[in-house]
Amino acid sequence: MINVIEIVLSVLLVILAFIAINSQSLIKSVMLLSGISMLAVVAFVLLKAPDVAVTEAVIGSGLVTSLFVFTLLSFRKTGDIQ
Amino acid sequence: MKQVLAFIFTLIVGGLMILSLNNNALFTEYGENNPEDTYSDSYIDRDVRDNNDDVIYGESEGLESAPANIVTAIVADYRSFDTLGEITVLFISSLGVALLLGGKKKERMALNYSPNFMLRIGSRALFGIILMTGVFMAVHGHLTPGGGFPGGTMIASSLLLLYLANDEFRTKVQGFKLLESFAGIAYVAIGLAGLYISGYFLENFLPTGTIGELFSAGIIPIIYVLIGLKVGSEITGIIDNFLTEEAL
Numbered sequence: 001m002i003n004v005i006e007i008v009l010s011v012l013l014v015i016l017a018f019i020a021i022n023s024q025s026l027i028k029s030v031m032l033l034s035g036i037s038m039l040a041v042v043a044f045v046l047l048k049a050p051d052v053a054v055t056e057a058v059i060g061s062g063l064v065t066s067l068f069v070f071t072l073l074s075f076r077k078t079g080d081i082q
Numbered sequence: 083m084k085q086v087l088a089f090i091f092t093l094i095v096g097g098l099m100i101l102s103l104n105n106n107a108l109f110t111e112y113g114e115n116n117p118e119d120t121y122s123d124s125y126i127d128r129d130v131r132d133n134n135d136d137v138i139y140g141e142s143e144g145l146e147s148a149p150a151n152i153v154t155a156i157v158a159d160y161r162s163f164d165t166l167g168e169i170t171v172l173f174i175s176s177l178g179v180a181l182l183l184g185g186k187k188k189e190r191m192a193l194n195y196s197p198n199f200m201l202r203i204g205s206r207a208l209f210g211i212i213l214m215t216g217v218f219m220a221v222h223g224h225l226t227p228g229g230g231f232p233g234g235t236m237i238a239s240s241l242l243l244l245y246l247a248n249d250e251f252r253t254k255v256q257g258f259k260l261l262e263s264f265a266g267i268a269y270v271a272i273g274l275a276g277l278y279i280s281g282y283f284l285e286n287f288l289p290t291g292t293i294g295e296l297f298s299a300g301i302i303p304i305i306y307v308l309i310g311l312k313v314g315s316e317i318t319g320i321i322d323n324f325l326t327e328e329a330l
Binding site: 006007010011013014017018021022043047050051053054055057058059062063066067070071073074 | 195
């Protein structure tokens with residue numbers, strides 16, 4: 001059972017990473033990156049590294065994602081009317 | 083071409099991931115692990131205090147490394163000097179951001195969106211919960227997974243939430259700078275106290291108590307709380323530098 005979970009998890013990680021690289025919209029990439037972080041948390045727990053999992057959850061899917069989203073929301077595109 | 087390269091790269095990384103997650107030789111189930119297969123006997127039979135009994139949670143007293151979380155024993159006790167270096171790295175990066183983005187008169191950067199009612203009220207409700215979880219994680223670093231680094235980051239992300247929800251909001255940056263300096267100086271002071279009392283820098287000179295209790299493990303909880311405060315205030319400073327701009 002746990003073997004199936006592990007294989008599905010790793011395949012999902014690879015697929016999400018590929019879509020994140022190739023996505024045209026930046027906000028989609030950021031969201032997929034956040035999803036990869038969440039799946040990586042599960043992977044770290046399965047690999048019996050809870051400390052790394054906690055750090056990844058806080059930094060990878062919390063802080064970094066919100067900073068990226070904030071930056072994307074707050075920069076002005078060239079050509080925007082001031 | 084770029085797509086093909088990306089595909090090959092993801093395939094290689096994915097293969098490694100599947101191998102590592104699907105290989106149960108190194109990561110056996112709990113209780114089935116036989117340490118003699120993996121580590122040298124000299125590490126297993128290592129005996130510093132002439133006490134080779136089993137360590138029992140909640141009962142054993144006066145151990146060499148008292149935290150219940152073994153990762154904390156490495157990070158904040160045996161390799162505490164490395165952790166001091168990590169803190170310094172974070173301090174230098176925060177200093178670099180402040181040098182690049184910090185100015186004299188600073189104002190909040192205008193948000194491109196207007197936070198709606200749900201975001202404003204919900205962020206205030208969540209702020210307390212996230213802050214409490216961060217403080218809990220930093221204080222219980224020697225008992226549970228987590229510790230000063232994730233705890234401090236969680237404290238900083240609770241403040242980031244307030245920044246995102248309200249475009250008038252600013253923390254008292256001066257107070258965070260003072261807190262950061264205090265935590266850094268206190269860490270080095272504890273190390274010097276260990277040098278003075280026991281003869282080694284960052285030696286655990288306090289009594290270690292019973293394993294598994296909140297007030298145990300000597301200086302390790304103190305150090306981890308200081309690390310949490312320092313990391314939290316540093317990342318808050320970085321966030322504040324990102325989200326403010328010089329007044330025109």
